[in-house]
Amino acid sequence: MKTRKVLLIVGGVLIAGFVILQIIPVGNFIPELQFPGNPPVVQAIQWDSPQTEDLLRRACFDCHSNESEWPWYSHIAPVSWLVMKDVNEARRELNFSNLNLRSSPGRFVRDVEEHIHTDMPPQIYLVMHPNAALTDAEKQQLLDGLTQSLTASAAGSSPTTASTGSGSTSGDQETEGSSEKDD
Numbered sequence: 372m373k374t375r376k377v378l379l380i381v382g383g384v385l386i387a388g389f390v391i392l393q394i395i396p397v398g399n400f401i402p403e404l405q406f407p408g409n410p411p412v413v414q415a416i417q418w419d420s421p422q423t424e425d426l427l428r429r430a431c432f433d434c435h436s437n438e439s440e441w442p443w444y445s446h447i448a449p450v451s452w453l454v455m456k457d458v459n460e461a462r463r464e465l466n467f468s469n470l471n472l473r474s475s476p477g478r479f480v481r482d483v484e485e486h487i488h489t490d491m492p493p494q495i496y497l498v499m500h501p502n503a504a505l506t507d508a509e510k511q512q513l514l515d516g517l518t519q520s521l522t523a524s525a526a527g528s529s530p531t532t533a534s535t536g537s538g539s540t541s542g543d544q545e546t547e548g549s550s551e552k553d554d
């Protein structure tokens with residue numbers, strides 16, 4: 372009978388703790404952990420093909436876009452903290468809904484290439500989203516498609532993209548391969 376009592380107390384404390392976690396508005400104290408929602412897409416990329424878009428949506432968009440899908444567990448603390456931190460950080464670094472290239476498309480794609488072969492998407496994400504794991508062929512297809520899409524828009528071939536005056540996405544160089552400046 373004594374063990375039963377101890378178990379009841381431990382269980383009660385655990386449940387109370389869990390409930391309290393849900394109630395604390397952690398995001399109010401730590402902006403990183405705030406639920407960012409899905410703000411409007413600022414500048415959609417003109418994809419070279421539906422396949423390129425599909426690959427990026429499948430593997431990257433949950434974190435690196437304003438079109439994230441939020442599974443139920445992403446709202447349950449403490450998992451929610453991890454998810455919010457990842458998405459807030461990821462969007463700040465790179466947001467395909469508002470791609471503000473700080474370097475040439477070539478350099479940007481090389482950066483993506485480096486990460487796609489090492490740590491992107493993050494391992495923990497793949498556990499919950501096995502569908503986001505890309506084969507080597509798919510990674511290559513994504514990189515090629517991204518290059519195509521970005522060089523096309525950098526060349527200004529599509530006047531349909533909203534031109535935000537302050538943006539620095541104007542194509543100053545369309546030459547492929549020779550872009551070793553800035554930074």
Ligand code: HEC
Nearest residue numbers: 430431434457460461464465482483486487491492493496
């Ligand atoms: C689970 C969320 C998540 C997913 C999915 C994800 N990323 Fe990331 N990504 C992050 C976070 C968080 C960072 C910033 C911290 C870091 O570098 O680890 C980041 C950083 C990056 C960076 C570095 C940006 C810079 O300039 O430093 C690149 C490039 C990148 N991700 C590419 C991708 C690509 C490509 C995909 C899809 C194949 C992808 N990521 C999928 C969370 C994610």
